[in-house]
Amino acid sequence: MKIEVLGTGCANCKTLYENVKRAVEEKGADVEVAKVEDIPSIMKYGVMSTPALVIDGTVKFSGRVASSAEIKEWL
Template sequence: MTTIHVLGTGCKKCATLRENVETALKQTGMDAEVKKVEDINEIVKFGVMTTPALVVDGEVKFLGKVASPDEIAAVIRP
């Protein structure tokens, strides 16, 4: 199963990114484990210094932007 981490400290952009992930999953019909990471120490462990960020199966896909559902769908499809 795909694991998606939404990294951010709880700001509006981070919440929007999380919503966009859920929308992308519905669009693609994929099932994934979605985790929200708000702890700055945990975020840094991903090598991320700018949020929001999106990590798919351990790989940073988007950094410092709110990716659209279509952009997310393109990177989560197998």
């Protein structure tokens, strides 16, 4: 499983990234977590508001922050 956090480096993007890492750690899941900051890669997913969360190539949501509890349910 691969989770990507899309965002150009705003405060909310960092929060989401931290939440994802915490969720993965707490669950002990075997997940690759990556931060995607370059515009062409973000645009490739058709995302227009950051931060966005991509799981295995599918956009889960965009334009908000999810709590680590919410993310855990997707792992």
